[in-house]
Amino acid sequence: MNTLYVLFSVAGTEYVLPAADVVQMESFSGATPVPGTAPFVAGLVQMRGKVVPVVDLRARFGLPAAEPTIDSRVVVVQVGERTVGLLVDSAREVIRLRLEDLESPPDIVAQDGAGFVSSVARAGQRLVMVIDPSKVVGEEQLDG
Amino acid sequence: MSAVDLKTFITGYLAEVEEHLRMAERNLLEAERVEAAGGSSARQVRALFRSMHTIKGLSAMVGVEPVVDLAHEMEAALRVADRSGTPLGGAVDLLVRGLRAVEARVRALASGEAVPPAPADLIDALAALGLDRLGAEVGDLGLPEDVRSRLGPGETQELAHGLARGRRAVRVDFVPNPSRAASGLNITAVRERLGRLGDLVKVIPMSVPRSPEAPVGLSFAVLMLTGAADAEIAEAAGMPLDAVSSLVGAQPAAAPAALPPPAEDEEEVELRGEVVRVPVARLDDVLDRLSVLVVSRSRIARAVAELASRGVDVGALSHVVQESTRHLRDLRAAIMRARMVSLAELLERVPLIVRGLSRTVGKEIKLDLDAGRAELDKAVGERLFPAVVHLVRNAVDHAIEPADERERAGKPRAGHIRVACHERGQSQLELQVIDDGRGIDQAALARRAGRDEPRDPEELLALLTEVGLSTRDQATTTSGRGVGMDIVKRVAVDQLGGELMVATERGRGTAFTIRVPLSLTIVDAFCFHSGERTYVVPMSMVDEIVELEPDRVHRPPALAGALVGLLDRRGEAIPVVDLEAWFARRPAGGGGRKAILVRRRGRPLAFTVDRMLGKQEVVVRPLEDPLVRVPGVSGTTDLGDGRPTLVLDFLALGGQVRAAQGGP
Numbered sequence: 001m002n003t004l005y006v007l008f009s010v011a012g013t014e015y016v017l018p019a020a021d022v023v024q025m026e027s028f029s030g031a032t033p034v035p036g037t038a039p040f041v042a043g044l045v046q047m048r049g050k051v052v053p054v055v056d057l058r059a060r061f062g063l064p065a066a067e068p069t070i071d072s073r074v075v076v077v078q079v080g081e082r083t084v085g086l087l088v089d090s091a092r093e094v095i096r097l098r099l100e101d102l103e104s105p106p107d108i109v110a111q112d113g114a115g116f117v118s119s120v121a122r123a124g125q126r127l128v129m130v131i132d133p134s135k136v137v138g139e140e141q142l143d144g
Numbered sequence: 145m146s147a148v149d150l151k152t153f154i155t156g157y158l159a160e161v162e163e164h165l166r167m168a169e170r171n172l173l174e175a176e177r178v179e180a181a182g183g184s185s186a187r188q189v190r191a192l193f194r195s196m197h198t199i200k201g202l203s204a205m206v207g208v209e210p211v212v213d214l215a216h217e218m219e220a221a222l223r224v225a226d227r228s229g230t231p232l233g234g235a236v237d238l239l240v241r242g243l244r245a246v247e248a249r250v251r252a253l254a255s256g257e258a259v260p261p262a263p264a265d266l267i268d269a270l271a272a273l274g275l276d277r278l279g280a281e282v283g284d285l286g287l288p289e290d291v292r293s294r295l296g297p298g299e300t301q302e303l304a305h306g307l308a309r310g311r312r313a314v315r316v317d318f319v320p321n322p323s324r325a326a327s328g329l330n331i332t333a334v335r336e337r338l339g340r341l342g343d344l345v346k347v348i349p350m351s352v353p354r355s356p357e358a359p360v361g362l363s364f365a366v367l368m369l370t371g372a373a374d375a376e377i378a379e380a381a382g383m384p385l386d387a388v389s390s391l392v393g394a395q396p397a398a399a400p401a402a403l404p405p406p407a408e409d410e411e412e413v414e415l416r417g418e419v420v421r422v423p424v425a426r427l428d429d430v431l432d433r434l435s436v437l438v439v440s441r442s443r444i445a446r447a448v449a450e451l452a453s454r455g456v457d458v459g460a461l462s463h464v465v466q467e468s469t470r471h472l473r474d475l476r477a478a479i480m481r482a483r484m485v486s487l488a489e490l491l492e493r494v495p496l497i498v499r500g501l502s503r504t505v506g507k508e509i510k511l512d513l514d515a516g517r518a519e520l521d522k523a524v525g526e527r528l529f530p531a532v533v534h535l536v537r538n539a540v541d542h543a544i545e546p547a548d549e550r551e552r553a554g555k556p557r558a559g560h561i562r563v564a565c566h567e568r569g570q571s572q573l574e575l576q577v578i579d580d581g582r583g584i585d586q587a588a589l590a591r592r593a594g595r596d597e598p599r600d601p602e603e604l605l606a607l608l609t610e611v612g613l614s615t616r617d618q619a620t621t622t623s624g625r626g627v628g629m630d631i632v633k634r635v636a637v638d639q640l641g642g643e644l645m646v647a648t649e650r651g652r653g654t655a656f657t658i659r660v661p662l663s664l665t666i667v668d669a670f671c672f673h674s675g676e677r678t679y680v681v682p683m684s685m686v687d688e689i690v691e692l693e694p695d696r697v698h699r700p701p702a703l704a705g706a707l708v709g710l711l712d713r714r715g716e717a718i719p720v721v722d723l724e725a726w727f728a729r730r731p732a733g734g735g736g737r738k739a740i741l742v743r744r745r746g747r748p749l750a751f752t753v754d755r756m757l758g759k760q761e762v763v764v765r766p767l768e769d770p771l772v773r774v775p776g777v778s779g780t781t782d783l784g785d786g787r788p789t790l791v792l793d794f795l796a797l798g799g800q801v802r803a804a805q806g807g808p
Contacts, residue, residue, distance in 0.1 A: 004351050004362065019349050019362075020294075024332055032677075032788045034767075035727035036774035044772060044780060044788040051765055051780050051788045053772040082769055094362050096351065137771065 002098055008091035011063040014128045021077045021133050025091055028072040042087050054085040077133040084137040097121050156493050157206045158254050159500035161199055165247055168195040172239055179231045193222040210262040211249050217270035218242045238269055286392040291365050294348045302345050306369035313391035316366040316381050319358045329382040331364050337380040342370025427483050435763035439782055441472055483522050487565050488515035490525045501540040508558040509540055518567045520662045531635040534628045535577040535656050543581030543654055573662050580653040605646050609633035636660060667764060671757040675724035680762055680781055680791045687741045711750055718748045721801050742794040749798045764791050
């Protein structure tokens with residue numbers, strides 16, 4: 001079984017997300033910050049008339065902040081009924097992983113990643129971490 | 145929807161479905177009797193159809209899919225029987241089985257068990273009544289399994305309905321590759337271009353074998369409804385013509401020619417005399433489109449003003465702009481009217497809920513429901529309803545004493561709950577839930593919370609609505625305060641920008657009052673700059689805009705946090721809050737020379753602004769995602785720059801500031 005994943009990088013580490021969860025990718029030209037939100041919420045962006053909250057994955061993963069560059073991308077994911085953007089340093093490729101490429105993350109990664117990393121995979125020469133988008137955006141219910 | 149809300153809804157749902165089930169049983173048996181006597185069962189069949197339709201709708205709201213499926217098939221069968229006037233005959237047995245199956249599932253739900261799926265053979269048999277020839281037969285749309293399986297039921301329905309309504313449903317395969325990318329064709333651009341030709345239903349990334357044409361092994365299947373021709377679509381996608389294929393609707397199973405043609409799109413638009421029922425989503429869509437017009441109108445007005453400032457004669461132009469302003473306002477008002485629901489309709493389920501509750505707790509309740517003639521926006525109504533249910537539920541559960549206790553206190557054995565509503569002015573609704581129960585034992589409440597006894601109704605409310613406290617010991621019935629008051633407050637105050645008040649007297653009863661705006665989607669607003677950001681605040685919240693003349697702002701020594709001074713305004717000392725400091729964006733004291741003054745429960749508070757930008761009509765989009773739902777921000781709007789601008793709720797912010805200063 002081959003599945004497509006979107007490959008992106010955050011602070012030099014490569015991660016993937018199931019392509020089926022990705023709605024679109026856009027370049028990032030700043031978000032409207034919302035006071036009082038969690039520190040990892042970069043703010044709001046408007047995409048095709050829809051207002052989407054953006055999670056800064058550097059902040060979410062506890063990594064040092066960085067200024068956005070022309071490579072910065074917002075990877076918009078659909079988690080249940082929620083549409084949330086993930087701000088990453090770059091995202092260009094779509095790769096194909098086989099089920100047997102996936103392994104449970106080493107304990108240290110599982111703990112450090114607060115459950116964000118659902119598995120690790122070897123893609124050719126590279127080791128990539130598979131992100132669980134629902135963990136990243138939090139599992140709060142709509143209207144909760 | 146939180147678990148608490150859902151539980152309340154389910155109580156109401158169970159009561160109502162139960163009633164419709166009984167009615168359906170009666171009508172079904174009556175239909176059989178009438179038909180056996182050689183008469184026409186048309187009346188009973190219609191009533192049955194309505195019951196099943198209602199059960200389906202309610203079940204869909206609560207999300208009990210097996211019941212929705214069963215009710216849908218029964219409704220479909222009955223609809224055609226109703227239209228064609230055919231007797232039910234042998235179908236009665238099957239329909240009875242259907243009702244039993246619905247009942248069994250509703251029971252399971254009531255007792256908290258897993259609801260079993262609808263029996264496939266029964267669904268098949270109901271469908272095989274062969275009567276439903278609209279909608280239900282979606283078929284495979286001529287799509288291969290790998291695409292079809294990626295479509296949700298709603299999307300499949302959307303495509304099928306589009307086809308049934310005579311639109312074209314097409315699939316376009318877009319294959320990204322470097323040469324297309326070089327000419328600006330990526331999936332985002334293609335979506336946008338195709339979006340202009342029709343409605344995109346779904347874009348599905350598909351893996352395809354790698355080839356020179358598809359070097360990344362990726363292709364996107366775009367499914368859309370459109371009126372455009374294949375060539376136009378292929379051109380928009382930058383793909384050859386054979387990348388476009390038409391989807392096909394289901395062939396109606398041999399329909400007897402005598403059957404009257406079904407009304408168009410009955411699933412969504414139901415004609416009842418002069419009334420058309422339309423899903424709110426469609427009205428929202430119209431509003432969204434209108435908001436685009438409002439934005440471009442503002443941009444035109446700005447451009448005209450700029451021309452005028454350069455000395456161009458804009459007389460005729462500005463006349464047209466003014467006219468279009470008026471037309472847009474009329475159009476907006478017309479759409480808003482279409483979104484209004486009558487309060488009577490919204491509250492019509494309250495008696496059933498009270499009935500169900502009073503049976504559960506074994507108390508006799510007399511309910512007085514006076515919904516008046518008020519109408520309110522659907523979005524407000526949807527949020528308000530759970531709050532009303534909470535209040536009513538609390539009154540039944542906790543406030544009303546058992547009959548014997550009431551008798552000893554010299555009260556009628558039946559408890560009395562009154563739900564009364566009336567409009568306050570043009571834009572506000574006041575809704576009260578009043579009981580003649582035991583009243584709130586404030587001392588006991590304070591003891592349990594480990595606090596001082598509240599000194600006034602405001603402190604009492606603060607105590608009642610403290611998160612966690614009101615939901616902690618649900619078993620307690622003696623305080624008469626009930627559960628979930630924090631939720632009521634969140635809805636009425638935080639979400640709807642309204643007010644919540646309480647009055648109580650030991651032994652006599654309690655009254656809760658909710659005041660909310662009748663509608664909240666489009667508002668007249670002030671735009672202003674603060675800390676290099678633009679914000680919007682609804683004019684209805686603003687008391688006045690004041691100059692912060694330095695000699696009128698006093699700075700007592702004990703100032704803390706974002707509080708930067710006291711403005712002496714006609715003898716009233718008004719606390720001034722540095723907005724940007726409150727948002728923790730900069731140290732306090734850098735605020736501007738103007739301030740927006742708001743009054744919360746009569747008490748004034750001023751927020752500094754750097755620069756006022758003027759008045760504007762804005763469309764407020766509520767923030768739905770939990771990541772960004774924070775008190776003080778009621779939504780966003782687009783001022784024409786394509787970026788979300790925050791719509792601030794100064795009343796809620798004021799509440800936070802007061803709380804931070806240690807006051808209520």
